[in-house]
Every structure is written in C-alpha cells, then in structure tokens.
Amino acid sequence: MSTEQYDADAYGQELARISHHQHEATDARFTVFPWAAVGIGYEQADDIVAKLEAGAVAGAHTWISESSAPHGSEQRFEDGWFAGVRDVASYLLRIADTTATTGRGRAASSAMLLAHLQQPPSPAPARGPGGDPARPRPWSWTRRTS
Template sequence: MSTEQHDADAYGQELARISHHQHEATDARFTVFQALAAVGIGHEQADDIVAKLEAGAVAGAHTWISESSPPHKSEPRFEDGWFAGVRDVASYLLRIADTTAHAGRGRAASSAMLVAHLQQPASPTPAAPEATATDEPAPASVPPLEAKDVLAAAERFPWAVAAPGTRHWPDGSDFLDVALSAVRPEERAGYIERLQAFVEEHRARLEEMLRTHGPGSRPASHGRYALIGQPETLVILERMEAAPFLLRGRWEEELETVFLDDLEFVWGPRIRLSR
C-alpha cells in the first residue's frame, strides 16, 4: 500500500470516528434539551446550560493538550517544536472554548421545533375518486431541476466559490444531488432565480466564509470544512435556510453528516440541527 493510500484510509477512518461522535453528541444534546424543557427551563437558559457544558469539554481538551509532553529523551530541537505546537493548539482550543460558551443560541428552540415536527401525525392519503368524463386532466408533473443548470448558475459568483483548481472535490455532484432532492416540487420553477437572490443577499457572509474557512485557509489545512468553496455549497446553504429538516433527512440517508455539520457550524443558520 502506498503512503498516499495509507494516509487517505487513515483520514477516512478519522472522519468516520468524528462523524460517530457528532451523531452521538447531537442525540445527547437533543435528549438534554427535551429534559430541560420538561422541567420548565426556557430556551435561552437551556442554550446557556448546554453551551457551558460544551465549552467545558473543550477546556478539558485544552488541559489535556497543555499537559502533554514530548517522548522521553527527545532531542532539544524536537522538544522545542513539540512545545511550540502544543502552545498553538492550546491557544486555538481556548478560542474555541470562548466562542462555544457564548454560541449555540437558538438550538433549544430548534430542538423544540424538531420535536413538534416529529410528533405531527401523518396525513391520511385520500382515496382517489373515480374518474368521470367531466373530470379535468391531471396537472402535468413538475420537471426535475437540471443539476448542470443549477451548477452553472452557482459558478457565476466567483467571490462565493473557490477557483476550480483549488477545490477539495473537482466533482461535487453527490452533494448537489442531495441538496436538490430537498427542493420541493412547488419550488422548482424559478429555483435558479431564487438561488441567485440568496447568494446576492448573503454576499458579505459568503465572502467572509470563503476567506476564513475556504481552500488555503488555516482551518481547511487540517482537512475540515471541505465543502466551503464548492459551487454546490451555495445550494446546500440555501436549503439549509429554507428547508433544514428536509435537507438533513436526505443528507443522512446518503452522505456523511460530518461535512454538513462542519458547514452548518461555520455558516450559523437560523435553525441549527447539529453541534
């Protein structure tokens, strides 16, 4: 096995483990929010409680990293590099802990909305009436969205997407297919115009996200936030705002949620379903 293949396999295993932990955390957080709501804790206070717990977990990682030591009998230059790296990682974890302690607003409300959504009874399927000579013809089915047309529209915003040669995935069709599957039939007509309006409306946020987390950024160098800079991501973000539950449901059926979770973390949609 080549070194490149080994590295790719190891990275894939890391992503799988991270995805598992994020799934577990999402389920646990959902349970905590339900328990807090059951005893009368309001959404804002529940958000604050969970944010402090999560910040404490990051602080624990900070302590663990800060107290780590290089292998015994390492050369001085190796030790210097080790401790410099530890300081960098510890400082980054501290910033994450500070941010986490004051982030996460709206998650308890999102959890309550999800509970209400899941508890809705399924609508019974009405029996089809017998056809008669006077019946009007059934309306024509809505044609599916053409992925190539949507992708071409997304490519028209160079300030929101990375240059083709720098993107993590030369072909992100799997992500685009899942995102487009979350476009409801009644939304298909004029969807490209809707997408363009969304991108223009959020231009400043998209530019900042590409700058801070896109290809070539420090966070991206660690292998995370790989969707940022992809043209398909503009569709994902639009659906994240317009149909978050539908998007996540379709995504969990087809793809690793770690990519969607990372994107949601950076974007900060009005309804958060992860982290």
C-alpha cells in the same frame, strides 16, 4: 517533514469516530433541549449545553497542554513541539470561550424541529394526468384568453 506514510484507511476510521461523536452530541442535545419545554426554560437549556460543550473543549485543551515531546528528542524538536502545543491550546481555549458564550436560541429551534419531526406525515399530493403530482402551472404556461 514527517516520514510517516499517509494511511487513508486509518483516516477514514478517524472520520467515522468523529462522525459517531457528533451524532451522539446531537442525540444528547435532542434529549436535553425538550426539557426546556417542560420547565427549565430555553435559555437555561442553552446554558447547560454550552457549558458541557465548552467543558469538553477545555478538557481537550488540558490534555493537549500536558502532552510532551517524545522522550530523548533534540532541543530544537522539543521547542517546535511546545510551540505547536501552545498554538493548539490557545486555539482550543478560544473555541471553549466562544462555545460557552454562544449557542443562544438552539434549544428553542431544536424544540421546533423536534415538534416538526413528530408531526404525522402530510397526505400524499394529488395526482395529475399521467400520475405526476398536480402542480400549479407557471404563469408563462397558462393561456391568456383576453
């Protein structure tokens, strides 16, 4: 069991950094995927992004795989350390393999989303009595005259 105390503030900072990286990745996708509309094709854009993402995970795999237990650790601790490293490295490899082979269709859907976001806003809905937007009445509220 770890003697290190849980630091909620440090964990919050880690989450903020993760969020930053995720937003940067989304921005990068929105930069690459429109290229598909001007010549490289949606499948090729998907392949490029999938390879970049898989490469990033593979880099994390390498970094984890090359880590070692703190100098002077007992043999039992080192054995546990390396077992954990192997488990994490195997998991990262599975993620890299999956990332490299999935993600088809993301460029096309991102292009559609980007086109939708670039459309001018719709006109404001008509206002009904009392200033509420006019809404069709549900069938149960309508009066039947027959």
